[in-house]
Amino acid sequence: MSDALTADAVHLGLDLGTQSARAVAVDGTGRLLAAASRPLTGHRDGPRHEQDPEQWWSALAGAAREALTGIDPARVRGLAVDATSGTVLLADERGTPLTPGLMYDDGRARAYTSRVNTAGAKVWQELGYRTMQPSWALPKLLWLLDNTDFPDARLLHQADLITWRLAGRPTATDASHALKTGYHLIEERWPERELAALGIPPFLLPDVVRPGTVIGTVCGTAATATGIPPGTPIVAGMTDGCAAQIGAGALTPGAWNSVLGTTLVFKGVSPHLVRDPGGVVYCHRGPGGTWLPGGASSSGAGAIARRFPGADLAALTAGAAATGSTAVAYPLAGAGGERFPFRAPDATPFVLGDVSGDAEEFHALLLGVACVERLCFDYLDHIGAPVDGPLTLTGGGARNSYWSQLRADVLGRDVTLPEHAESATGMAVLAATASGATLEEAAAAMVRLREERAPDPARTARLLPVYLDFVDELTRRGWLDRSVAAHARRKAEQ
Template sequence: MSDALSADAVHLGLDLGTQSARAVAVDGTGRLLAAASRTVTGHRDGPRHEQDPEQWWSALAGACREALTGIDPARVRGLAVDATSGTILLADAGGRPLTPGLMYDDGRARAYTDRVNATGSRVWRELGYRTMQPSWALPKLLWLLDNTDFPDARLLHQADLITWRLAGRQVASDASHALKTGYHLTDERWPDAELAALGVPSGLLPRVARPGTVIGTVCGEAAATTGIPTGTPIVAGMTDGCAAQIGAGALTAGAWNSVLGTTLVFKGASPHLVRDPGGVVYCHRGPGGTWLPGGASSSGAGVLTRRFPGADLDTLTARAAATGSTAVAYPLVGAGGERFPFHAPGATPFVLGDVSGDAEAFHACLLGVACVERLCFDYLDHIGAPVTGPLTLTGGGARNRYWSQLRADVLGRPAGLPEHAESATGMAVLAATASGATLEEAAAGMVRVREELTPDPSRTARLTPVYLDFVDELTRRGWLDRSVAAHARGKAEQ
């Protein structure tokens, strides 16, 4: 019998985020043994956002060395890596970067999306997301091919650079990171004809494996650099949003994890591929036969940083809670419009209701995020995604207790707050599968919920008309389809 879920086993989760690289060591019962992080930096210039790939490796190696200090190497059973979705680079045959890393939100490839979507339309429809956005990996790959001259280059997703360095050779990419490069998730292959028509050389692309597959082992050189024992199994990982979903244990059909960070990201579990006529929801293929539908909003907690720079958010939250205000601010973070739960490039912030002073303005932002979140669920239900399973709230915004309760009240459904839900923890749970546990078994044994929030029915009843007014305003402005608004109203009246 495997000891994967015992206190003796140690599983490593490695996470490459936008601002840091993080490593955690978690035992088989879910106890966090150690965690360490290192800062990574990038460069922004208009729509461009780049990072130095060598910094990813050095930062993650340093975090691993610190996290493993004092842990018996014989206890380490496996590791998995997550990274940002759609971040890519070109590398040479030895795995050395030839270009900067084009980050997940780099928008330089806008001029390529029409060609990508016309050429791949059949495949993109089959996979349910219908169209690619400029920040997706495939349009950015075409930009790289047109603006560099590296005839023998290899495409690497962000996590691929790390697994190559860990194994000492190129290993398979995972299907989760490959999704935004056009990987055919149902046929489990690259769509060769479409990619060839776009001018993508077949030798450029990596082999691909399902998440949870053991793709290699840690080599001696990497062991000396990272402190990870030689021979440790490397498990194919997932993108950061999917990793956070695993860390929250949201893996049963209809379960959802709502990650409130700079923006709001939804990740759920479905027994079937969810196809979205609006093209704002797309599915990852989970380990086994499951599908993981999700979407990423352009709204979220980043609005607080932008509108209240330097504020004491705990104090402001207490003042906001005392106002009783029901004004709603549409909490867009940037200037690029909205991408989920509807696609509206021209969307701009607005406020419904009277706002007086910082406390009420702050509360309007908190309530606005909760309203967007409820609309996400209504949209998902509208397109046939299962939504009635358990809900977990994670991300930096979930640390605000009042805000989390407000979100549960607006949604009118219970919500769990996991103890250690983060992308790195999710990768530690996935790494446990290298020792023989299924992902569901690993999540059940390792994910701990620290608090369950119960909605206040009277507050839900008071806030539902506020939510419907918000939906009506989005519809009036022409951003939200009337059929979606009608579905939201019908759900509210049930």
């Protein structure tokens, strides 16, 4: 495998998130050599959430240039790109964007989901998620086709625009990003009959390859813009949640990674395809014949950003830790609507218990995220996904030490915090496979652990009734199925 997993090799991970574009340079032993980011801005209008695709390229190019400053170009072995799941646009034959990027949580295509789910019912059932949600890529593609007039356009997922620019030519998309556009992961093909019934011509869709496939090399023009050496292999990436899972080293059956960013994203490993009767869990293909079940909540740290914009979070955390409050808030990142661990378009934030002052309200949001997280794992267990393996916590929220301990206490299980686990790091690990290493070998060599947290049994016992009251309230409001609530209660009593 050459020198891929030695200190001489450098692997580049590129990540397009919601708020920033990030680049990291990691050597083959997992040492972070450099990292850089550039902000991204978007526009929200009701259910709509758009970004300018040209900003994705300029931001990522700037981050890459900074991250590679001072690194010998001869050391760079490869790169991979991740992006948000379900973010799409239309582009012309030169790869120039014709539309804004419709973001992962854009809900404008709600009126199209019935058509999508009728036409694709058999395939979606076979793939385990049963139905598509309005924010998925395929309903948004139908909206784009109905509301624009670009007869020769082609669909690009967010990462596809970047890989096209890097290679200087069209590139295949990866099966991970193609999932929410309806790609048949079992048969590894586009479901032509179902897509034709929706009026989607075959030429609109990109070719698809498995993540880890080399899909091109960096061209001279892109090398000038990004600082990435020309000829660097471009490896097909994955969506941001899967990328973070790789960065956390969660690749064995039963292992899970919980990513706490703007929203909560869960990715695990299963030896079998997990089919969800509720249609809120979906599976990516994993390495070595495994499946990667997961789900994305609409709850998370975004609730804190909405309520406490620009606040001193360290001071709020210190105040929250001193309150001893057990009030709990339902921490929706947006104005309303939940997608995992249950689907409730009408869900809105609420608070159980009395809160007095910012510190107690802040603590209620921290505790609310922890309760949603536990409910997600109870739901996964309820539908037969293995959840008894190691659990890693990543994302921006994992940098808050008090919050990580609170999450371990509510979960009642040990958690591990990797040293540099993030989506960009996961892409650096995947990029190492371009030099001959397997993904498992690369993760073993490059993923470093920072610390472990064990739950406090006394605090777990104190918080379990709070969690169960939270579950009961979700059930009372008609959002959570009673069978799921009963399973959560049985788990708590074990």
